[in-house]
Amino acid sequence: MILLLDIGNTNTHVGLANEKRVLKHTNIPTEELLLGKAGKAIAAFVAARKIEGAALASVVPRATRPAISLLQQRWRIEPLVLNAQTVTRIGVVYPNPASIGPDRLANAVAAKEHFGAPSVVVDFGTAVTFDIVDRAGNYIGGIIAPGLAAMTSYLHEKTALLPKISIRETKAAVGKSTEEAMLIGALHGYRGLVRELVSRLKRQLKSPALPVVATGGYARLMARGLPEITAVEPLLTLEGLRLVQSDSESSK
Numbered sequence: 248m249i250l251l252l253d254i255g256n257t258n259t260h261v262g263l264a265n266e267k268r269v270l271k272h273t274n275i276p277t278e279e280l281l282l283g284k285a286g287k288a289i290a291a292f293v294a295a296r297k298i299e300g301a302a303l304a305s306v307v308p309r310a311t312r313p314a315i316s317l318l319q320q321r322w323r324i325e326p327l328v329l330n331a332q333t334v335t336r337i338g339v340v341y342p343n344p345a346s347i348g349p350d351r352l353a354n355a356v357a358a359k360e361h362f363g364a365p366s367v368v369v370d371f372g373t374a375v376t377f378d379i380v381d382r383a384g385n386y387i388g389g390i391i392a393p394g395l396a397a398m399t400s401y402l403h404e405k406t407a408l409l410p411k412i413s414i415r416e417t418k419a420a421v422g423k424s425t426e427e428a429m430l431i432g433a434l435h436g437y438r439g440l441v442r443e444l445v446s447r448l449k450r451q452l453k454s455p456a457l458p459v460v461a462t463g464g465y466a467r468l469m470a471r472g473l474p475e476i477t478a479v480e481p482l483l484t485l486e487g488l489r490l491v492q493s494d495s496e497s498s499k
Contacts, residue, residue, distance in 0.1 A: 248296045250289075250322070251488045252314055253350055254280065254305035256373060259314075261292055262485035266493060269485045280310045286317050293322075301326035302492035304349035304484065327495045329353055329487075335494040336360060338385035347386070351378045353487030354462060355386045360490055362458040362478065367448055369441060369476065370483075371463035373397055377444060381452065390444055395433050395465055402429065416468060438472050445475045 251262035251269070254277055262272040273292050279285040301318050303326050305311040311328065318326045327333060331344030334352045337359055341347060354368040355378050364384040370376045374397070377390035395414050402409045412429050420435070422428025449457045461469065461476045462483040470476040480486070 248293075248298055249489060249492055250293065250298050250301040250318070250324075250326075251485045251492070252301070252303040252305075252326075253353070253484045253488065254303060254307050254310050254314060255350070256307060259285070259310075260485060261289055262482065262488075263293065263296065264485070264489040269482045269489060272482060272485060277307055277310055280313050280317075281307075283313060285313075286321055289317070290321065298322045298324060300324060300492055300496055302329060302488040302495075303327070304329040304353050304488055306348050306350055327492050329491055333491065333495070334386075335491050336384075337380060338383065340381075340385040340387050348376075350484050351376060351389060352386060353484045353491070354378050354460075355380050355487070356490050357480070357483045357487035358458070358460050359384055361480075361486075362460055365452045365454050366458040366460065367445065368483065369445075369459060369461050369463075369466075371395065371461065371465035371469055375437065375441070377448070379448065379452070382454070392440060395437055395469075399429060399433055414465060414468065416471065434469075434472070438469060441469065441473055442475055 249264045253260040258274040259277045260274055262269045275285055275288045301324050303314055318324055329349040331339050331347055336356050358366045358368045359380045364380050365382045366380050368378045373394045375392045375394055379387050381387045399412050412426050417430045419427055422431050445459055449455055459476050461479045466479050470479050
């Protein structure tokens, strides 16, 4: 079995995979990695399964070393740490490859593998990120916008009268309450943002039938009103990690 860690700012997405697919997954607070408390939760998730390899993608540099140490000490394995130097299956055509988030590289690997090139990943996480694979199979860059939750939380924190809201579907076009007005701005506004950016990318890449793959916490919700999104893959980052780790094992 392969152990996969996608280390994010708030949560770490943990996965178990075989040579074909991700079999199960869970989340643990990234803070537990930083405090050295993640071992028990990950061990319970792994249970009695034999771990033969591991890979991690981390956007929290100070959590990377504790994660590596945990894997080395508890499972006696040296994990593959995904970055622009270790990534496989895609080229990287970018002025400063070291600045690319490894989760974004993992997404690009999985998108190219399963949906071809060119393709685009839209990750609805803390930020809304677009990652682009060109026709030659190269990661060429992306787009970053504030995430839905970040935007609505910011409005709540910086204004006296706007409430903290839970993001959910709304069909309304005109808000009849402050909460409904904020929901319309978040959902329909962000769908408009995605629609416009995808339209520009289709022209830039000369690909009218461009595959657009959504992942991240709000992917399913946002995709309901966006026919431009051609697939929703919640485990895309873990799948990209699995593919690169598999390549690493094959090359040994």
